[in-house]
Amino acid sequence: MKQVNGVDIEKLSETMNAIRGNPDIAKFNFRATNKWLGGGHNRTTINEFDGACSMHNRAISFVIDEDEPPVLLGQDQGANPVEYALTALAGCLTTSLVYHASAMGIKIDEVESTLEGNLDIRGFLGLSEGIRNGYNGIQVAFKIKSDAPKEQLQELVDIAKKRSPVFDIVSNPTPISVRLDN
Amino acid sequence: MKQVNGVDIEKLSETMNAIRGNPDIAKFNFRATNKWLGGGHNRTTINEFDGACSMHNRAISFVIDEDEPPVLLGQDQGANPVEYALTALAGCLTTSLVYHASAMGIKIDEVESTLEGNLDIRGFLGLSEGIRNGYNGIQVAFKIKSDAPKEQLQELVDIAKKRSPVFDIVSNPTPISVRLDN
Numbered sequence: 001m002k003q004v005n006g007v008d009i010e011k012l013s014e015t016m017n018a019i020r021g022n023p024d025i026a027k028f029n030f031r032a033t034n035k036w037l038g039g040g041h042n043r044t045t046i047n048e049f050d051g052a053c054s055m056h057n058r059a060i061s062f063v064i065d066e067d068e069p070p071v072l073l074g075q076d077q078g079a080n081p082v083e084y085a086l087t088a089l090a091g092c093l094t095t096s097l098v099y100h101a102s103a104m105g106i107k108i109d110e111v112e113s114t115l116e117g118n119l120d121i122r123g124f125l126g127l128s129e130g131i132r133n134g135y136n137g138i139q140v141a142f143k144i145k146s147d148a149p150k151e152q153l154q155e156l157v158d159i160a161k162k163r164s165p166v167f168d169i170v171s172n173p174t175p176i177s178v179r180l181d182n
Numbered sequence: 183m184k185q186v187n188g189v190d191i192e193k194l195s196e197t198m199n200a201i202r203g204n205p206d207i208a209k210f211n212f213r214a215t216n217k218w219l220g221g222g223h224n225r226t227t228i229n230e231f232d233g234a235c236s237m238h239n240r241a242i243s244f245v246i247d248e249d250e251p252p253v254l255l256g257q258d259q260g261a262n263p264v265e266y267a268l269t270a271l272a273g274c275l276t277t278s279l280v281y282h283a284s285a286m287g288i289k290i291d292e293v294e295s296t297l298e299g300n301l302d303i304r305g306f307l308g309l310s311e312g313i314r315n316g317y318n319g320i321q322v323a324f325k326i327k328s329d330a331p332k333e334q335l336q337e338l339v340d341i342a343k344k345r346s347p348v349f350d351i352v353s354n355p356t357p358i359s360v361r362l363d364n
Contacts, residue, residue, distance in 0.1 A: 001343075011255055023310075027287035027301075030262075036325055039188030039280070069240070082347050083347045087263075122205065123350070130207075137356070141362075142360065153364060176352060177319070179339075182332055
């Protein structure tokens, strides 16, 4: 097993070759279930998914609590949903950066990022129709430790933006259907 | 304190009146920091935020691990970033539904939702330029227990879509700037 940055690049290369032979291997279906626990508190459970032409079950489900802080009428029993949106974006940009660095043979020592987003809750509250409900913008700042030259690290940041699934989900329209199954 | 569905509707009403008097109270800035831990594993920390004209610190930070499953070259040390995107959406639609139900005086007994999203990793891998990196679509299904008539529950689902910040972030373009601070 040959690893770069903790990523098995032989398996990565094999996966890419397998997908070139059979594009169905690239198809994934991810899932979540959520249960309301009262007020702003709810709990998401993540486990199985479909991908690479088979179903995958984790040994233990991931259980994720979400709540609002007191100023937003919650009790801080978890980060809030818009903070989880930043979490998803941070993790995805980082993984995209590291995996592509690994594929390119660039050794990375450390990656840190800080994210922030501005949101005006008049949208959520329905107090002003001209104001959007979500973030009006998200700023991400990376710090990367590596022996690679700065131009190459900037290139990796650009590749992360170009390839990250969550960057795409947030920055471009993603169709969502919502139905009531009562 | 008058609560409906665990939401303090007196405080909600006071907040809305305060915002009508001073729209700056509606402005929030949420933050996250992320640190890469090797391979597909990274950790997001959430704590302080600005909102309602002051800075807020939680007593304990929320620490959120993200990883990939083995089929995506990780070790399952946390849900993956696109699963956190579903988590954010699930929590936000649920909270939007419950808060607006509370404001309307509609009592809710249970809310459950299931989410799924399809994603073709040829986008992430750069194997096919015609395929998007993120979800090509997300399906959300709600089940709600309440004495309210089904038409009113459908109306609540529609309000959740109309008001949810994360629904907006995912379904509409959200500008993201990414910089390298080396």
